[in-house]
Amino acid sequence: MVSFMPESPLFDTGCYPIFDRLVGPDQSRRLVYLDSAATALVSEAVTDAFAAFVHASCANIHRGAHLLAEEATDAYECARERLAAFLGASSPEAVLFTHGATESLNLAALGWGRARLRAGDLVAVAEDNHHSNIVPWQMLAEEQGVEVAWIPVDENGLLDLDAWHRIAERGPKAVALCHRSNVLGFAQPALTEILDEARSCSALIVLDGAQAAGHIPVDLSRLPFDFYSCSAHKMGGLTGVGALVCSERAADELAPLMGGGGMVARVDRAGFETLEGPAGFEAGTPAIAAAAVWPVALDSLEAAGLDALASHSSDLAETARQRLMTLPGAHVLGGGAGAPFEALVSFTVDGVHPHDASQRLSDAGIMVRAGHHCTKPLHRALGARASLRASFAGYNSARDVEALIQVMEELSEKGRAA
Template structure:
């Protein structure tokens, strides 16, 4: 199939939520790192399931259950192929990246990490990739260590020989920073870790899978977590990819229906992977909707979304630089970042910036972005964050800059 052109202005017609006014102004949605809008193709897939195929999966032999099961497991195959998995069975459905990371921390970490072992994280990471490992360290007596970042938000790996050794059991880092937009050299880090230790490497891909081509096997990691709602899919659905041999050896995360093979009075045996980790009735519609999002995104040339976002980031940074009194966080080179531009304005709190922009129909994010270690690294409590996706345009950036000019007029 010939890839379609990425024409952001034309694509907007496929996103009903973008066709509205907010406070009397046409909506400019620049909060895509938090969640993305949903195209008609995804809305139609959700509607079709609930209208025509609504039934539980795997358990029934009636027609609706068969159709629901086929759609649900077909969705697993679609999403698994999207990330380069070797088999659909390597993909576990979760509620999102957060649950996926907690699954690894509890199921693998609790069984394999002990007192005196080390867990390597990064100060660049989202709280979802920090707190589960902190809790694991508290349960087991393991030691937490951190990769620091430089003034432009890039990993400092000069001391990797000291950070990674025989006691390192887990290395958990983000592929792309949600607070800075930094695209990290994860494949290089994985290779370096594997040369120095037997540690398992966990990648938080929440900000990567929606924006750039990902091949989990080529990266060399052991686990890769991501969410559907950040890539045009529904909320409440995501995935965890894991190496088959590691998943097979791991104990279950939760107990209940669906994840068992046999239940006896004195214990139970488990279903095969991935069902061993999917207790209870799953988010069937969410999986179907996520697959619809993947199929829709797959209509574009690989790398087109990231290239579009980097062009918008470059334009935004240029316009912000012209204003003066604005500090932009993250890599100075747009080629090193995704479609995230975090900034602050002298004499103005980010919450005030966001509030005033909202009155003009411009939606951005303000706060610590669940990345308080990043904020502390740069001695700030919060930033304003504009984050782009494939339906954003240079006109959106111009509206942002016009709004920031109004902020400056108000605060002097």
């Protein structure tokens, strides 16, 4: 067993008003939130900043010449600068705001692939990806005859390096990977080698960072990538805003997916010209307020320390994994891989459907995710139709793990009886 499990949260839970709620059928249970991989909780500092912005500077950006428009534009562009610094991006101009990681990955695959890929071109897609880094490539396969080659995982969720090497020999044009899986709780041991080899064969690298950014230290200046996606709501910010960070090569080859106001330099009967830089990809009115307050969430993460946050969540997730694996009939997805778990653990219990287990946990005040987590190919490879997922953040502690295990012991017994 691990020697240490945090007895206290890393974050001040008093800054999260949601923890004042009592839940459960009789409204008497304290809230145990173990679903941060889906959406992280929002602190009072973020909601206060949101209210201050919409009450004082509520205006559209870039197109107005009045005071409020200038204030809103400045806040929006300062958020771009702050996020670029947080992630180690080459410059603020490398950061494109989107409505979330899913839109970011669609922009990367379709905005780049429709212009750059031809019938027969090869794209390597890792089997541990979220659907948002799979389906756009499959769309290109249907539209343009692009070939999708899978980098499979074994029964423990480990990427197959031999399969990747065979794909690399064929010269893939692009490689779609996830920085961290939203189902497997560990860092892929093969990821660094695949990234380096993909770079050496000049493949475009699309990296889904939704489960990494804000959870572990990320320095894009040291990471081989061409497109990197993230979402504010996975990082303590608000829903509705995300980002796609582009390498210089990728930015030069990317075409916008949407056309409209705010992204054009010229429009006439003959056609149009897009603006240079991020604005050329940000048509329409973005989630201005959500973007403007994203830096407040980033400040909280940096104040806690990304290394400390990663260690805190890892201790909780690894302890939960080890405790779950001792329960009769419980199976941890990827539990036999040998790598320490970082921020989440996904699992099943014989004789108990994940949705039924999730409801029982919810009745006890414990919020986990149940389903396939938008990773049907990965679940199929692991021999599970669905699973439960408990994910940890800075506001969790050993007490939350104990609450989870207590209910899971009950469900394990129920499954054995069934």
